[in-house]
Amino acid sequence: MTRLDPPQIPQSNHSLLFATSKGDIIPVEIIRYILSILELQGHYKALCKVQQLSSTLYHLAAPYLHRNIHLSPLCFVRLFRQFIQVNPADGRFVISSHYQSSEYTEPIPTIGINQGKSLIKLSDVMRSRYLLTLVRHITIISKEDLFLDTIYSSTHVRSFLQGLSLLPNVESICFRGTYRRPIRIDFRGEFITLVCQQPKDICIKWLHDDYNVQEIIDSLNKDRLESVTIHGANKGFLPPAGRWSVRMSLALPENQLRDRVLKVCAYTIIKASESLRDGKCGGGG
Secondary structure (H helix, E strand, O other): OOOOOOOOOOOOOOOOOEEOOOOOEEOHHHHHHHHHHHHHOOOHHHHHHHHOOOHHHHHHHHHHHHOEEEOOHHHHHHHHOOOEEEOOOOOOEEEOOOOOOHHHOOOOOOEOOOOOEOHHHOOHHHHHHHHHOOOOEEEEEOOOOOOOOOOOOOHHHHHHHHHHOOEOOOOEEEEEOOOOOOEOOOHHHHHHHHHEOOOOEEEEEOEOOOOOHHHHHHOOOOOOOOEEEEEEEOOOOOOOOOOOEEEEEEOOOHHHHHHHHHHHHHHHHHHHHHHHHHHHHHHHO
16 A cells, blocks of 8 residues: 655755865755655665754655654654643543644645745744655554544544644555454544545455444545455445445465465366376376
């Protein structure tokens, strides 16, 4: 589900130059190419360190750090802490105490290196809003150590979150579990399905039996939905119908898969031996 196409980021002004200590000029394109390599190889810690070197590199590295998000519980807390917190006592979302501030609703200013506002000079709320517009792909991975399993019930919280348009450019959402650790739809999944505007692709891998794929699809805005991919579906499962394409694989325990492979191999060997025997008989006759 993760895509490796080059990120679409604003081109910098030609007057922007990088130079070594010896005065050698480094083209901005080379810096971007290095950042893209770090992203594709998953060196996000290195990207974070590069981003902290200067205000210019902070701006340049931001798209590479936020385009593909693996939403662990800790990442969730850090990414959305300016808007919402989770009460560990009952698992409910709690709105920021400053939610009535105009920073949550006013337009995000133009961000640029040589023109527009500097990213690091924005307020925490406005900077978080801008960085969330850079997110294109979200992956939610199954975790055993989740400390919450419930979600909001307040319509006030729901309307507040939906009005923020926090993730307007997300193209794909992936719920990724495994056969041994199927994924549960915890507060991360419910939050993302609520605030993502119009995803194009949904991928669900090994969903826990307590949850329903159709409920996930129903909770999304489906105006731009193009494809649904489901791995590890039960035999009796019917894929959600709509104006999108559906790809699906059935759940098969490892022992059943091994037995089936052995049967196919044995059948192939038997057929091959029969063909050889028939060929010899024909030649001898």
